[in-house]
Amino acid sequence: MGTCDVCGNAYAKAFEITLADGSSHVFDSLECAIEGIAPRCKNCGVRVVGHGLEDSGVTFCCAYCMRQASSDAIDQASMASFPASDAPARAPSASAVPLRRSRRRGCT
Numbered sequence: 001m002g003t004c005d006v007c008g009n010a011y012a013k014a015f016e017i018t019l020a021d022g023s024s025h026v027f028d029s030l031e032c033a034i035e036g037i038a039p040r041c042k043n044c045g046v047r048v049v050g051h052g053l054e055d056s057g058v059t060f061c062c063a064y065c066m067r068q069a070s071s072d073a074i075d076q077a078s079m080a081s082f083p084a085s086d087a088p089a090r091a092p093s094a095s096a097v098p099l100r101r102s103r104r105r106g107c108t
């Protein structure tokens with residue numbers, strides 16, 4: 001028996017998830033687990049329930065959103081330094097670029 005951190009339901013089949021930082025959370029359903037711990041895309045705000053993309057600790061739902069939040073200069077520098085097949089998973093110095101938080105629209 002555990003009590004869901006999100007909705008408060010006490011449920012015999014509740015389960016516990018331990019995160020990389022050592023914190024643990026109890027949920028009664030995957031739905032509540034997603035609501036409780038899935039990160040939100042920094043650009044459009046949707047829950048990232050797949051692998052997503054991470055840049056300097058910031059999570060995005062897709063490449064489009066990551067591009068929206070990164071400067072064109074960094075994108076071009078990455079493209080110039082690496083062949084497309086060897087592009088780095090994390091663009092260098094992206095943390096110095098302020099995110100455009102005002103954008104809130106879905107991905108296509």
Ligand SMILES: [Zn+2]
Nearest residue numbers: 004007028032
């Ligand atoms: Zn719940």
Ligand SMILES: [Zn+2]
Nearest residue numbers: 041044061065
């Ligand atoms: Zn997004």
